[in-house]
Amino acid sequence: MNSQRYPIRLGFIFSGIFLLLALFTVKLSLIQVFRSSYLADKADKQHNHVVDLEPRRGTIYDRELRALALNVAAYSLFANPKAMTPEQKSLAARKVAEVLGESEASLLRKMEKPKNFVWLARKVPQAAYERLKTEKIRGLAFIKESKRFYPNGELAAHVIGFANIDNVGLQGVELEFNKYLQGTKGVAQFLRDARQRDLMIEKDFIAPKDGHDIVLTIDETIQFIAEKAIEKAFVKYNAASASVIVLNPKTGEVLAFANRPTFRPDAPDKSPVENRTNRAVAFVYEPGSVFKIVTATAALEEGVTNEEEIFFCENGKYLVGNHILKDAHPKGRLTFRQVIEESSNIGTVKVAQRLGPDKIYEYAHRFHFGQKTNIGMTGEVSGLLKPTSRWSKTSIGAIPIGQEVTVTPVQLVMAIAAIANDGVMMKPYFIKYVKAPNGMVIEENKPQVVGRVMRPEISRRVRSILQGVIDEGTAQMAKMKDVPAGGKTGTAQKVVDGVYSHSKFVGSFIGFAPVDDAKLAVVVTVDEPHPAYYGGVVAGPVFKEVVEDSLKYLAGRKGL
16 A cells, blocks of 8 residues: 555656756746846846946136136935845934935935935035045945035126036026036946946946136236126115126127126025026126117217207206107207217207217117127017118107117127227127147137227217216216216116106116226126115225226236
8 A cells, every 4th residue: 555655746746856856948938038138138227237437527717727617526414225135224314314414314315226326415515425434334335526615605697597406507608508517428338247336347448528717808807806806886875787798899708707696606506597697798788878879879870960069958858749758957059079978868868869860770780789799698689670661750859868768788888899999899708719638729709899889080089078968967886086987877767567667766877997008898787776876876886996907907917
């Protein structure tokens, strides 16, 4: 009986073994046929560690090669949740939350993911990196990266712009020249053992290509001078906004460019969008009396008057069409020179009536109003200059004094620069050149003539009149002791709900110095200043401070 049982049992055992072998064979065949690629790829990933090699993002320099934006080393914290116990995750979340001030619960949620790698914090402060590194928390490690650093804080923020945490430009030069600045990533591939430890055996390597450097026309010192002056006026007069631009009228190079309010390029998200808006190219306003340079130029160029002809300014009230034109301060008899010096609306309009709409439009167009300057900044708008076919009966009493027309500060500074430059308008630019990592200049901007606005002799006569504006007229607060300068004030009523406001103004000043050999042309605009609002009061002193300090600086280093 027993002897018969054993062969039966052995039969069952061998049958079971053969059945398992058959199943294993089928399973292995299926794996080999259908899942070989997937498993081979998984094994390759387990034993090969690919590391992106970050390129150096190009540096942005001022014209003297002083760094305005550069990359510095930074460390980013990551976790390996698969290698951590629940207790280790809790400890890590608590320690990281203490150091970085982040939510412990949020950090724990990140580490709940069944992954070998999750970011906990990108590009942490150096002090936080040092502290967490000493904790030696299991499952946490750092990767060395780099982050954008702006050594001067807010300085030239609207020119430089900013980049995101991955060093991709989002605004300003950082955005407009991102293709040059960013470089190309490299790749390194290392072998790992079964425990996912790097063996430091290099399998493949592609070197990163560093980004190009950008050299601006901006001068860091003049930028600082301009920003200090505009900030003072912005705060003193409780303004809604303000802008200042300084350039070389002979070349068109922008030496300083600032807006208020502003922002920190290293923390742009902490400022509202309007603070980051480049108002000097993207916002328009009616210029008011600064626009009288167009009428003055046209009148002298066309010979319809001269500096000494006397005009009766109607004691402050003058009917144009069905509209009564007024002067802020009633005047009687004024020479044409005094009309501009005292900024008489009535005297200016009487001269404009002699010229006629077509000539006013022609000269406004010569000054490139109603057209983009093509300075190269994102968001630039053209403003509004209506063709004469769209003028009303009262337009001849409005446009020559800076109403029914809108401009940008950059258009105004180019207009005054043309007067300063013997009537020749230069194209504005703020990029000097782009330099490759090997030092080769691959793109360079040179001074470029846009066109002639007036003859040189007319330019000299207009400059003389504009010098009188500062010496004898509405801009005496812009007068400097040792530097002869010329300019024009503007106090423009803002249009609110379709009508001119009696409480909201834009005070502005455009000017140049020295008069006969201008080194600098400047525009200053102060939006909704109060309690003072006249351009000569709120903007003139900014011009004076910027020009005086900048010329002293330039004299010390022997010019541009």
